[in-house]
Structure formats: structure tokens, C-alpha cells
Amino acid sequence: MTRTESVMGAIRAKIASGALGVGDRAPSIRGCARSLGVSPSTVVEAYDRLEAEGVIQGRRGSGFYVARADAQPLSIAPIEETREHDLDPFWISKQSLDADPSLAAPGCGWLPSDWMPHSALRRGLRGLSRAPERVLTQYGSTRGAVALRRLLQARLADEGVAAGLDQFLLTGSGTQAIDMICRLLVRPGAVVLVDDPCYFNFRALLQAHDVQVVGVPYTAAGPDLAVFEQRMVEHRPQLYITNSALHNPTGASLSPQVAHQVLRAASAHGLTIVEDDIFADFEPTPSPRLAVLDGLDRVIRIGSFSKTLSASVRCGYVAARPDLIERLVDLQIATNFGGPSPLAAELVAAVLGGGGYRKHMDEVRRRLVRARTEAIARLTPLGLQPWVRPRGGFYLWCRLPEGQDSGLIARRCLAEGVMLAPGDTFSVSQSAAGFLRFNVAHMGDARIFDTLRRAMAG
């Protein structure tokens, strides 16, 4: 949004919150410009447009007065503000979701279509076309399709966690799972801990909850333990949201020692942990999991099938203590009248349960090893150094040469049809301007490296 629009938004918010009532005088042009850190001319333009909308009315010589009190955005305001910067947490989402297909997108957060198990999905859809009427037309049960919950239960059992079917809830997406957990466990103003850097949408999500987001520097073995402890004492956070395996954006994974210490600190301070396990199937062998060590007591596992099976089915899940699931069921009825499409859940179950899925993922992992090696070989000469060499997945977190700004480079590349993922979109402390996140599965296009070189040359 433009600065003018953000001024308009600020005034609307004041009106909606009751801080300004009908007939009240709006802040003076100068005062408003000062407090919002914009030029007076921006405020003048904003007030003109608000007047055109009938929200405020100018009186000759005596400023502007509120004319109409419309309901206006409140909880969204923090997000709106970030929209002022063109590298807000939505930058990558918008760029990649609405991208024109001709765009080269090494900054994208998922695999290209032709890497996904489409023949299994087509088979699954043909199967669904013969499903019972009930599956085709009814809401389905409050916890979601039993077939899929059984598969999730079996997977957890393989990891050594014996969980009941009542400890699983299917959701519309992994993000929705975290959103509901936050609605249940975190109140506005509370402190939520995330990794720095972390998945950019955690920041967007937490902004929508009006919570205080505090970052913990992420090391190649997990969160920095000393800082983690310090944050606990200093901020008494209610929640910590993290990826333990193939962390987004760094591709690093949690070490057994760090996992153990994080849980120790969490239980000492009464912290609940959300472990987003979305990249699990990309690991050659499973790395340590907080949910497994903890046995799903204070750790909540969430995940989805968007990265490995299909982003189009829109289906996520939560695995947690039964009492928590019980509350999430109510919240999901109240706010969504149920979870994912039962058709989607049955489709996921059909593909996951089918014999082909394991073979498919073996092949994807082999392709990713090759793609990663190639990408590193082509990025290094440009001065882009992988921060770690991930043991799986499609991310490569690369450090730029001294003095280079990834935000600037990303904007230059976008202008030439190459969408990158600049570091600061992932960083709560805005300390990752020297990094870019690459998706090695999207780097076949030769344009990418030429464009990068030119952008870095300036």
C-alpha cells in the first residue's frame, strides 16, 4: 500500500477504535505528518481522499472533522503497516502465489508441478469419483477423515510416539493449524518466540494476532541455547514456533543435544512449543524431533502435505494432547464449521497410503541431491556461499558477498523476471539482508544466474 493509504488507514483506525468520534477534529496536517513520519503533502492527499469518501469533512480555516464512523480494520493494522515496506512478510507470498508462470522463481517455497506425484493424484481423483455419496456431499466428522488420521497415527508410532486417534485433528492447512493454536493459547500482547531467521509467514500470522514476536538466533544445530534461555527469563513467552527438521529458510536441522536442552528449558518455564514438521518427508533419515522426545505433552506437532504431495488439496493436521485437540475441534467448528474438504483428506489418504508414495519421495530426494549440487556449483562462482549444506529439502540459505543487500538485488531481479527470496523477509531482527534463500528445484533456468550476476554488479 502507498504511504497515503497507510495514513488513511491510521485515521480510519482511530475512528473505528473510538479514539475519534463523529464531529471530532482530526489531527492537524503537521501533527499527523510528524506522528506517522510522512510528509505533510502525503497527509493532505490522504485527508482529501478521506473527505471524498465522506469519512472526514474540511471546515475552512479550522481543519478536518470526522463525518462518518465506519467499522474499520483493527487486528489487521500491524500487517497493513508492514505493507508500506515492499519487503514485508507478504512480499514472497504475493510474488509467488500470483506470479505469472513465465517468471523464474528460485525464491519460491515449493516444488515445480512436474516434481509432484500427479499420476497418483489423477488416480486418486478417479477413485474419488466412485466414492460413496456421503463422502461426495456431506461435511464429514469434526476431527476429519479417519483414514488419514490412521496414517498419521502410524507415522508417529514409527517415530516411537504412541498417540490415540483422538490426538489428531485435520485442518484446512498447516498455517490454519498454527493460527488456531495461537487463538487458543495466546492472547494479544503475549510474547511468542520464533527462530531468527524463520518462515516469513510465521511473522505475518503472529502480526494478525497482535502478539509480541521475539526472535532467537538460529544456529546450524538449532536455536542458540544461551539466547533461548535468556529470552525465557526476560520475556516469559507463551509459545515457541519452529521447524526442527530442514528448517525454513536455512535448511539446518536440530541436533539431539539442542533438542533436549530446548525441551528442558521449555518445561522449566511452562512454554508450549509448536513444531512445524512440514519438511519431514524430505529427510533421508529422520533427525531429532521435539514432539518425539516430549511425547506430545507440551509440544504440538503440526504439518501439511503441500510440499510433498499437493499444495492444491489444502489439508493440514495437528497432533497434540487430547484435551487440546478437543478445544481445537470446537474452535474449528466455530470459525470454519469443520476442517479440510473430506474429499481432499480422502485424496491425501489415497496417495499417502498407496504404494507409490514412498517410491515417489525416494526419487524426489535423489533429484534434490543433484539439484542442490548443481545450484551450489553455479552460485559459488557468484560469491554466494551456502550457510550450511542441508541434508535434504529444497532450500539453500546463501550468504552474499560483503556489502551486498539482498533486498536491493531481489528488486532488481524481479524487474527482470526473476523472483528471489531476500533474507530480511525471514528475519524478525531484520539482520539477514546479507542472505538469499534459494529453491534448488527452481534453478534450471539459465536466466537466473545471469540476472543475479547483473543485479549484484549493480
Place this chain on the structure above:
Amino acid sequence: MTRTESVMGAIRAKIASGALGVGDRAPSIRGCARSLGVSPSTVVEAYDRLEAEGVIQGRRGSGFYVARADAQPLSIAPIEETREHDLDPFWISKQSLDADPSLAAPGCGWLPSDWMPHSALRRGLRGLSRAPERVLTQYGSTRGAVALRRLLQARLADEGVAAGLDQFLLTGSGTQAIDMICRLLVRPGAVVLVDDPCYFNFRALLQAHDVQVVGVPYTAAGPDLAVFEQRMVEHRPQLYITNSALHNPTGASLSPQVAHQVLRAASAHGLTIVEDDIFADFEPTPSPRLAVLDGLDRVIRIGSFSKTLSASVRCGYVAARPDLIERLVDLQIATNFGGPSPLAAELVAAVLGGGGYRKHMDEVRRRLVRARTEAIARLTPLGLQPWVRPRGGFYLWCRLPEGQDSGLIARRCLAEGVMLAPGDTFSVSQSAAGFLRFNVAHMGDARIFDTLRRAMAG
């Protein structure tokens, strides 16, 4: 939940909110019992269980002290409290969503499977199995499948509203659409107006938002205008949520005069209106719509395809001002990383756009006329009088004979395998105990009437 569990919840909430810190003394048994209106023995049991969980610790002679500060539910609390009453807003949802199929369910809120267009759905799924890889595997655009938004745009155009494609957003469900609108426009503690009676899940949803829900008595022509005006002056609500056509639960529809007056009052007081249009396709001819008179300025239309096409596809929509849609897009990315499954949206578009849908709905409306006539013929002898004779849809809002309590009757019938919808689950003022909502499409089972007669005889 049991009373014991609700006491445990209350103590946990005090701890989570910081009202009770580690080492603090928990309320005395007597004091807690008084303030929560339960028996001391209930509190004793709750404290025992909390001690077993290590949340509190008893010290001989000096009561209980907080031992551990876990994150605990907050925003959900109001819902939890209502769970104490077995006729809370979740009563019907739980009963019908998780119902065993042998149950007769005249209280259910949707059509039986065999009334839905399953052959068109099967055709649509076969079509999807041949869709482009992109549709099968990718997230899709932030506003949702263009094919479906075009159909929605054409429908609004038929009603006389010229709206751009950027005024439509697909959502995971109609409920999720309202939930996002509330997150955007309403802050905790604000006043939201609903009809009394209204769809029970509006109450559950608004409780999750911690807003003050105020009811307006519903007449056969829409909300009671005198009371509506009075509520506006008295409570200055930010939002009014209503069904204009075939109102749930009464089946009544808005009259042109009431529609006009509601909009007049809304604009005078800066009220935003959410018009839930989910029953539109059940009308023989369209009745007045607020969104149409208002031209989507301060009225937001939402809807879904769950009642007419399939509840299993999970797809809803919002039609509103472009600036509002823009904000909803961001909120939907932040909280759900997108809308409905693109597969679901394509499926809906295929069925809606297919020639068969109009014929299917003609047939459904014919069947409903017959079913309504039969139901009335069989309910009247029992002393159950339709409050209005709806011009369409499947609901029949019936008044019980003087002195009968629908809650009591519903519990008796449930024990005999018949699920009813008692009036007070729909009533903010709890003034509808003398009513039952019937679904005329679910009343073929002869058991229903015998069971009802016995339950009413007591």
C-alpha cells in the same frame, strides 16, 4: 465438559492470564465454589486433578499453591463455559457432524446425500483427474479460481450489481468468510448485532471473538425495526450479521420495506452488514437483498455451496468493496496461506457452470415443496404450529404447545435416536424454548413423529 473440567479450565485461565503466578495461593475451595457457582466438592475434585497434573500443589492446612505456569486457553474460554450447558451453540453441530448414520436427524442443517447433485460431482471429479498439473499440485492464486469468481460475478450481475472480479474472494467456507471479516472489522469487546433467533454457529463464532453479542427480535418480514434502531443508539454495534433470504432458523425472508429501513439505519450509524446468502438457490424467485440495494458498499455478501452442491467441497466466498477484499486476501494468506482447495473451487465451478445445476435445483425445490406440505400435515396434529410458511428452503420453525420445553423434548428424543434442533440453541436471549427447527428433507422416517409424541407426553 463436566463442571469439574470447567473449574480446572478457570484456574488454568487465571494462571495463563498471569492473574495467578507460580507460588501464588489458589482461591479457597469455598470462594472458588461461590464465584463459579459450583459445589465445593466439585472444586475439591478439580483441585485434586490439577494437583495430579502438577499445576497446583496442596500445603497441609494452608490451601493450594500454583506450581507450574502452562500456557492455557483464553479466547476459547467463553465457548468452554457454554459447554457446561448441554444446549450450547455446539449442541447441534456436534450431534449432526459426528452423528451415527442410524440416527434420524430432523434437526440437521443440510440435505440428505441423495438430494445432492452427486452424478454431476462424480463427472466433475473425473474431469479434474484430467486437469493440468498446475491445478492438481499448486497453491493457486490469492483470490481463488477465476472460473468460479466469474460465475459469482455473473450471478451478482443478474441481480443488478456490477462488481469487478477483484471484489470476490474464495474462502475455505462461509463460516471462515465471516470469521475473517470479524477479525478485520471487530475488536474484542465490540458489539455485534445478530437476529434473535439466528443460526446457532454465529453465536459460537462470535464467542470465539470475545465480542458482545446483541440480538434483535426477528419478525416474519426481517428484524424488528423499532428494536433495531434502539440497539443502534444504545449499543453502537460495529457489525450486523444476518440471513436475508430464507432466514435460519425461521425460514422467513426480508421484506423490501424492512430491507430499505435497515440500510437507512445502518448508514446513519456507520454499521457494516454481513449478509449470509447461503440459501439463495432455494428461493423460487429472489427476495430483496441488502447487498443488492446497497450495491456492496457497506454490505458484505458471503455464501457457500454446502447446502445446494456439496458440503464436502468446503468452499465459500466473500463479495465486498475492493479495499476490503484486498485486506481479506492478506489476512487469508497470514492465517491460512490461501483459500479453499483449488481442486474444490474448480469442482464447484464445473458443477455450477454445467447445464445440469439449474435443473437439479428446480427438482430440489419441487421436492422441498412436497416435503414441507407433508411435514406440516404430520406436525400440526401434534400441536406443532409453523411460525411462518417459508417460501423455500428446508427449514420449518415450529411453535410447541403452551408449556412445552424444546430442550427437554430434544434430550428425550436424542435418547431414542432422533436428533432435534431445540429453539434456545438459536436464541441469544434464550427466549425460544417454545420452538423447534425442523428440516423437512429429513422427516421421511416415521419414528420421528412417534418419538416426538412420546417426548411431548413426557
